[in-house]
Amino acid sequence: MTKLLSVLLAMAVLLGLSACGNNASPAAQSTETNNVQTSVPGYGFVFQGVILIPGDAFAADKLSEPQYIYTQTNSVLGGKDTFYNYTDIEVVVYDDGKTAVIRSVMVLSPNLKTSEGMALGDPLEHVTKLYGNSYTQIGDEWLFTKEKTVLAILTQDGFVAGIEYRLTENNL
Numbered sequence: 699m700t701k702l703l704s705v706l707l708a709m710a711v712l713l714g715l716s717a718c719g720n721n722a723s724p725a726a727q728s729t730e731t732n733n734v735q736t737s738v739p740g741y742g743f744v745f746q747g748v749i750l751i752p753g754d755a756f757a758a759d760k761l762s763e764p765q766y767i768y769t770q771t772n773s774v775l776g777g778k779d780t781f782y783n784y785t786d787i788e789v790v791v792y793d794d795g796k797t798a799v800i801r802s803v804m805v806l807s808p809n810l811k812t813s814e815g816m817a818l819g820d821p822l823e824h825v826t827k828l829y830g831n832s833y834t835q836i837g838d839e840w841l842f843t844k845e846k847t848v849l850a851i852l853t854q855d856g857f858v859a860g861i862e863y864r865l866t867e868n869n870l
Contacts, residue, residue: 740847741863743803744813745787750803752847752865756791758782786810802864812861816851820858825851 742751748760758764761784768781777794779801786807791798808818814828825840829849834841838859842849843866852860 740845741842741849742813742847743787743805743863745784745803745810750787750789750800750863752800752802752863754800756782756789756798756800758791802862804863805861812849816858816861818858818861822853822856822858825858 740751740753742749746761748757764782764784766783770779772779772792775792775794777792780791780793782789782791786805786809788804788806790801792801805818811817816825816828829842832842838853840851840853846866848864848866850862850864851858
């Protein structure tokens, strides 16, 4: 379990460092989470009653203030990426100057569950009960694809070490 906590901490630090020095601004730290059962096109995560689906517009005004906001140039796609870091999740929004869409949502807290009932720290047997066996495995990552989205589950020692919702490569 110590190893799992180390991996989660390292992921959070890496996400924060990936945008360091790029217009960081602190914000309020209060975050209330409300996961509700919902049916969405593709994989999406419900946070504070808002459905966050990669590829959709980001409704920042419907969520509480993020803990931090980082902005950096996206050198691959052009445009910019903005990282909205809440206590429990991080949302990455890509803006090409015309449209701003959610690129990914990463779950940072074991206290949050997906709409289907998965959380960080869950055994992988629970994942296959919830999502089935139709996934692609690349190293320690299990990739479940649905429409334009991917549910990426980082695994370690038989447990869920990371949960990320993102666009498929064809939809970047």
